[in-house]
Amino acid sequence: MVGTAGLGPASRSTGQRRQTRDLVLDAALRLFTEHGYLGVRVEDIAKEAGVSRATFYKHFTEREQVLAELFERLLGVEAGPEPLLESPGSGSTEQQVTAVVEDAVRRMLGQEQLARFVYSLPVRHSALLRPGAHSVPPVFGRVSALLGRGVESGEVRHDVPLPLLTRQVLDALETGMRDWAEEHVQDPLEHVRVMLGLTFRGVTRR
Numbered sequence: 459m460v461g462t463a464g465l466g467p468a469s470r471s472t473g474q475r476r477q478t479r480d481l482v483l484d485a486a487l488r489l490f491t492e493h494g495y496l497g498v499r500v501e502d503i504a505k506e507a508g509v510s511r512a513t514f515y516k517h518f519t520e521r522e523q524v525l526a527e528l529f530e531r532l533l534g535v536e537a538g539p540e541p542l543l544e545s546p547g548s549g550s551t552e553q554q555v556t557a558v559v560e561d562a563v564r565r566m567l568g569q570e571q572l573a574r575f576v577y578s579l580p581v582r583h584s585a586l587l588r589p590g591a592h593s594v595p596p597v598f599g600r601v602s603a604l605l606g607r608g609v610e611s612g613e614v615r616h617d618v619p620l621p622l623l624t625r626q627v628l629d630a631l632e633t634g635m636r637d638w639a640e641e642h643v644q645d646p647l648e649h650v651r652v653m654l655g656l657t658f659r660g661v662t663r664r
Contacts, residue, residue, distance in 0.1 A: 479517050481507045483531065486524045491575050495525065525579075529586035532572050533562065533595035551608035552658040555601055559631050559654060562597040563647050566635070577639035582632065601627050630657045 485507035489498045500521060504514040518524050549557075566573040576586070587594065602624040608614030614623065634643075634650035643649040 475517070478507075478509065478513065479527075482509065482514060482517060483524065483527055486521075487528060487572060487575065490525075490528075491571060495521075495579065526586050528572060529576055530595070532566055532569055532576050533597060534565075551604060551611075551613050552654070555604050555627060555658075556651060556654050558597060558600045558604065559627070559650060560647060562595075562631070563635070563650055567646065573635065574639045577632070577635040597631070598624070598628065626657050627654065630654050 482503060486498070486503045489502055489506055493502075498521070500514055501511060503521070503524065504511045507514075518527075548554075579586075602620060605614055605623050605627070606620055609616050609620065609623075630653035631650055634653040635646055637643050637649055638646035
């Protein structure tokens with residue numbers, strides 16, 4: 459096992475800080491899952507994590523910040539604006555967007571307890587992004603980039619602002635995952651595919 463003896467004070471301090479934050483996040487998730495978000499206090503989280511209340515506040519200003527970091531843990535974040543995808547994938551814009559969203563769903567299912575908790579919350583997942591954090595889940599940026607290319611190629615309608623088009627797709631993702639978290643459906647991947655199909659092709663026969 460690699461020790462910390464060869465690390466400088468700053469590296470050890472950063473590692474210890476990250477370890478403490480992870481302990482608090484893990485404890486919060488356990489308590490939120492068992493008692494619900496509103497049923498858990500800061501004192502409860504600190505006790506479950508084995509740290510003092512003062513230590514909690516050295517890392518988090520409030521419960522809402524813990525919630526935001528759990529969301530970021532679920533979907534991941536990337537600093538700064540999302541770069542455009544280097545090269546177009548094969549297939550239509552719908553097929554490419556669906557592939558990106560499916561990949562995000564598979565990753566989330568690897569953290570099933572966290573995914574069920576986040577998508578059981580009575581708030582939109584976009585509301586969990588920390589204000590001013592300048593970081594976004596990768597799936598958000600990739601969907602926007604693909605839709606932007608679709609607009610440029612004429613495949614996607616250009617009379618609707620790109621942020622609104624992106625939100626429609628992300629709403630389909632959120633609805634599909636929320637239906638799964640609330641146990642209305644068993645297969646979230648297939649359900650999200652259905653929701654995306656409705657987003658791209660509507661509900662009327664053509």
